[in-house]
Amino acid sequence: MSSTSELLNNPEILRELIMDHYQYPHNHKLVEDDSYQSVHMASDSCIDDITVQSRIKDGKIEDIRFDGVACTISTASTSMMSDLLKGKSVDEASSIINQYFNMIDAKEYDPDVLEEAVAFKNVYKQANRIKCATIGWKAMQQMISESEGSDEH
Template structure:
């Protein structure tokens, strides 16, 4: 892997804790040009809203807020960092690799950067929902944006 620090479990653990305690892009906007997805029905617990602004094939902005566990919060926070500013095609490749990792299939760790912190989640089947909640939200919004286009 390009960045060997991302092989160190201590560092990965710190990353998750840090994104949980100080989540990035953690503020919703009133701007109506944003698409919005509320993810609350999948489980009893997590309740998050993800917003995005996708224009001309580029994800210009992603934001989120809500009540959720460390895995949901940190994985969504990292997702916003990773996909913000990306072209939709690039984003789809990253998302595909992320879901590959979560499903314990082949994936390219380099494109996932910090999000490789969730590489072991597949071992705790009940937490897969947590690690994918924000990623599913952005996937939905990308799909919608492509329908509109």
């Protein structure tokens, strides 16, 4: 446990993680399947243009996928998000997303629940890249809230 958190404090390791997730993004293929929700994130900036899909069933995120044209920070942060939130309950995922947004806003956060995603802890220093680091996370947050809305019906 302590060795993992030491690793996640090492800038070299964090840089490598971003690099790996950018060059070999995980869950990087969309599916044509009606049981998936889909969010196209293209209106925040004229640069990043990604689509995130997820299948949420009985309060659990069964799968997350994404694809699109995006920078290192957008791609890697979305890739890590997909790894981290896949298999989590909607409640757990929402809490992790909140912790992640706290980190991005330079507020108090719990690094343990964010795992590799702590690689983006310094993004707040580059204000123009906050959109990049949150684009996939916002898409997932939107799908969670939509799924909760549809459960009520």
